Amino acid sequence: MPYTDLRAFLSTLRQSGELVDLIRPIALQYDVAKALAKSSAADGPALMFKDNGTKFPLVAGIYGNRRRALLAFEATEETIHDRVSKAIDAPIGPIDFSGPPPCQDVVMTGDDVDLTKLPVPTYSPKDGGPYITAGIVVSEDPDTGIPDIGNYRFQLHDSRVLGVFSAPNHRFGKNMAKAIQRKVPLHGAIVIGVDPMMAFACQVQSGDASNDWFVAGGLRGEPVELTKCVTSDLKVPARAEFIIEFVVDSEDQREEGPLGEYTGYYTPAGPKPTAKVTAITHRQDAIFQGLLTGKPITENHVLKQIPFEASILRQLQTQxxxxxxxxxxxxxxxxxxxxxxxxxxxxxxxxxxxxxxxxxxxxxxxxxxxxxxxxxxxxxxxxxxxxxxxxxxxxxxxxxxxxxxxxxxxxxxxxxxxxxxxxTRPFGAEFPDVSEVPDWRSFDLPEIERSR
Ligand SMILES: Cc1cc2nc3c(=O)[nH]c(=O)nc-3n(C[C@H](O)[C@H](O)[C@H](O)COP(=O)(O)O)c2cc1C
The missing domain is CATH 3.40.1670.10 (UbiD C-terminal domain-like)
Known part of the structure; x- marks a missing residue:
């Protein structure tokens, strides 16, 4: 059975000793990142920061190592690539959630929107400010209406404005460029706290014409349940913890960055478009999510590696x-x-x-x-x-x-x-044999065990 939502995966992590609660106060500025870096260096668990100065708990590091990624996929090193490859070959379309969607248990629009009430950490000393790093953006191609989901970083500028960065070769960036060209507004939604297969589906490289909800359904083995946003027609996962609805404002460019990034270096600050937040909706007792990015290996790298390898392998194998x-x-x-x-x-x-x-x-x-x-x-x-x-x-x-x-x-x-x-060895030419002692693996040698 796939994990239905973030909470189901968190229970598995807890039972496996892969998630630990911190009930003492930990500051969102730098200390969350220090705790994550320390746990990661010790190959330790994901962390739930319960007392972070806001009313919402913050969980981070849930995909912080390969072991937890395999738990998420319910796979082993031996089965993982096959598991992902087969799922990509068997896409499953989304369905509409019936009944009131949990992600809209609480709805805040207009003056009630206040991003500063969320537990958004500042990770590295030179970062331009607090960053939402575990957000999944839903946006649609303005020409075709095809939805895309992908991870994108957001800097918190003020209570209703976020800074946006998308590489031009990523689909959110392409959708923004098309919207500017066509002079139409681009709506988006940042989805925070979903079941693990949806998180990994964001990183499957499936081409600009693919509908990512089908990819996520394939990985889950069950349809994704979607519901309509409250301030746009975009559809979002009904069981997500938080949804931050926004419109991109490419005229109002503000200084975004620096941010310690997956290359291991700070990316410089520069003017970038903003996201004007139109609504924040969340579940009852919602859990916010953080993610440390920086010098490899961080959660960012773990999230990308399995889907990237499986999908690029498939692309190359066609030829x-x-x-x-x-x-x-x-x-x-x-x-x-x-x-x-x-x-x-x-x-x-x-x-x-x-x-x-x-x-x-x-x-x-x-x-x-x-x-x-x-x-x-x-x-x-x-x-x-x-x-x-x-x-x-x-x-x-x-x-x-x-x-x-x-x-x-x-x-x-x-x-x-x-x-x-x-x-590779030269094609069709003689090449020396590899000199390796044969059959040593099965050779009986109890003496070395005794000497240990
Ligand atoms: C945690 C995380 C954060 C990311 N942040 C960004 C970002 O801010 N901007 C960006 O262009 N790509 C970012 N990426 C990379 C894209 O999410 C990734 O390449 C994805 O495959 C893009 O998919 P898409 O083109 O289908 O949207 C991030 C990846 C991860 C795992």
Whole structure:
């Protein structure tokens, strides 16, 4: 059975020792982030900050490590990619929630809207202010009406105004650009506190024509139940903890940033559009959610890695069926460093696959292709392949003037460049055998156990 809402997942986390309540006062400014960083460094649990100076509890770090991500998917390391891949192949459409939706137990509009009453942390000392980092934005393509869901950060400017940042290659950014071009308002809703499959569905790379509610339904194995917003026609998950409804104002640009981001660096401040909040609705006894982002590995990286790997693998396999696996590493922000395992079928195919990966919406800087005998999740093995299966003059190439990953701190403005490394054995040529002692795994050697 899928988790119906955030609360169902929190009970599983609690039962598994993966969620701990903090009942003493913890400050939203910096101390929440310190607690999260400390728990993460100790491979500790997610944290529920009950006394944070507001009337709402704040839970954070719920996808803070791979173990909790696997609990969310109800999968193991062995089954995870297959689980996601099959779900993407079996989309399930949303249904309308019947009855009064829990996410609108409490409705605040007009003068009652006050973002400062929410437990929004300030994470890093140079951040421009408090940030909503665990928000899922619902927006629609102004031309087609196709809904998109994605994680986007929001800076709290004042009680009714948020700062907006979306990379131009992400769908919320594309929807904003279209709305400006067509001179129509863009409505949005920030959804906070949902069942885990909806959270991970945001990160599935499924193309601009996909309706993300179908992707989320596929991952859940059951339809998402939606309800209409109170100040727009957008539909949002009925069992969410909070919904913040807004209209984008691209004329009223305000300084947004800096924010310590997933690259491990602060992104500089700059003028960005604002979101004018039209309503805040929430459940009875609602739980707010926070999320630490910054130098890898943070919850941001954990959220992206499984859906990114599964969906980019599927995209590449349509053209290159002998690609067996892909690693999009946390150290590369789950974006700029990609390792592919593949058995090339003809000379030059590895290079074609590298170019296809470079053309994906990841905008990577490094793409390495290795033979399938290399464990692509162990950097030591990948480095071994790059050391002894590469002739640098022949197998390494640079593609110049590629589109940059928007928050990469070291690029040539909007442009970047990308390195491809074909670390597969030369196609169709003799190559030395790997010298490895055979059958050592099954060799009987009780003496070493006794010596421990
Ligand atoms: C926690 C988190 C926060 C994110 N914040 C932003 C953001 O502020 N702006 C942005 O463009 N992308 C952000 N991303 C990346 C996008 O959510 C992600 O690439 C997503 O796949 C975009 O999907 P879409 O293009 O279908 O909306 C964030 C990702 C995560 C996991």
């Amino acid at each position: 290159f069926p002998t690609i067996s696996d892909i690693a999009i590493t946390s150290s590369g922000g789950v974006q700029v460093y990609v390792v592919i395992a593949m058995t090339p079928r003809y000379e030059g195919e590895a290079r074609q696959a590298i170019l296809a990966a470079m053309a994906s919406n990841l905008h990577p800087k490094w793409v390495v292709v290795v033979d399938p005998d290399i464990d692509i999740r162990r950097s030591q093995e990948v480095e071994w392949a790059m050391s002894f299966r590469v002739k640098p003059r022949e197998d390494v190439f640079v593609v110049d003037r590629t589109a940059a990953a928007p928050l990469d701190p070291y690029t040539d403005g909007g442009y970047s460049s990308a390195v491809g490394i074909d670390a």
